Structure formats: structure tokens, C-alpha cells
């Protein structure tokens with residue numbers, strides 16, 4: 001199990017958190033998503049290496065933006 005943390009800009013409430021969680025969870029191979037609203041950190045657990053572009057696209061689909069990739 002691999003975990004990767006991204007910084008996401010624009011999340012302001014619990015609804016934002018659930019939108020991002022929902023979209024990122026749909027990426028193949030993702031086993032868990034944890035969002036910290038206060039810091040904007042999104043931690044993605046996956047079976048193998050995660051595709052950063054897929055995460056960025058999913059976050060964008062939810063209406064937000066990945067501003068930092070590890």
C-alpha cells in the first residue's frame with residue numbers, strides 16, 4: 001500500500017471534502033482517500049504507484065485544483 005499526499009486549493013467546507021473524496025476514490029487502484037480541510041491536504045492510498053495526472057484530473061472534476069505534487 002502506497003500513500004501520496006497532495007495539496008488542494010479551494011476547498012472550504014464539508015461538501016468540498018466529499019466531492020474531492022468521491023472523485024478521487026473513483027480512480028482505479030485507489031484504496032482510500034483522506035482529506036484535511038484545514039490544511040487542504042489530500043492523502044491518497046493506493047495499491048501501487050498513483051498517477052498524479054489522474055489525481056489532478058479527478059480533483060479538477062470536483063471543481064478544485066492540485067497546487068502541489070510531492
Ligand SMILES: [Cu+2]
Nearest residue numbers: 012013015016
Ligand atoms: Cu464546500
